[in-house]
Amino acid sequence: MTCHELAKRLADLRPELHAIEVARLSLLILIQTENVEKLLDDEALLSAWRNASFRLEAAADQYAAVAAELDQMCSSGPVQFTPDQLWVLLRAVKVQSQMLDLYTDERALA
Incomplete structure (x- = not known):
């Protein structure tokens, strides 16, 4: 399943989502899903959508x-x-690391 196909299915299942949300969630769902064939099932897709x-x-x-x-x-x-203040800076680095984790599916160093 391509990102475009997933976005179309998400938009059909959740028409209230804005296009940018559909695009962002499609990417996150594909990154987090090991077997994309599971996403052909509407319930599995909605579960993955809620998690993402x-x-x-x-x-x-x-x-x-x-x-x-x-x-x-x-x-x-x-x-x-x-x-x-040093703890604030360390938390900022950690949060940036978590954001990178979301979009790359690779553990960041922080």
Whole structure:
């Protein structure tokens, strides 16, 4: 099954999804699915869609939270880093790693 075929099936099953969501989810589903033939079954496809949606929402929420922390930290101007600020930076690297994991299906180094 190609990404285009999967996107068509997703759009038919979930017409309320925007085109960009269908494209993003199609890619994530294909990356996470070992046997794409399973996706021919509507229930299996919907289950894979729910899983990919959950992972994407969780990653997006983490990303937004870390971005807000980084923005707050950087708005105070140049200062020496405190231990708390170093933890914020480490969390930011970890979240970036998780986002890469989602789209590449390879473990990042962080």
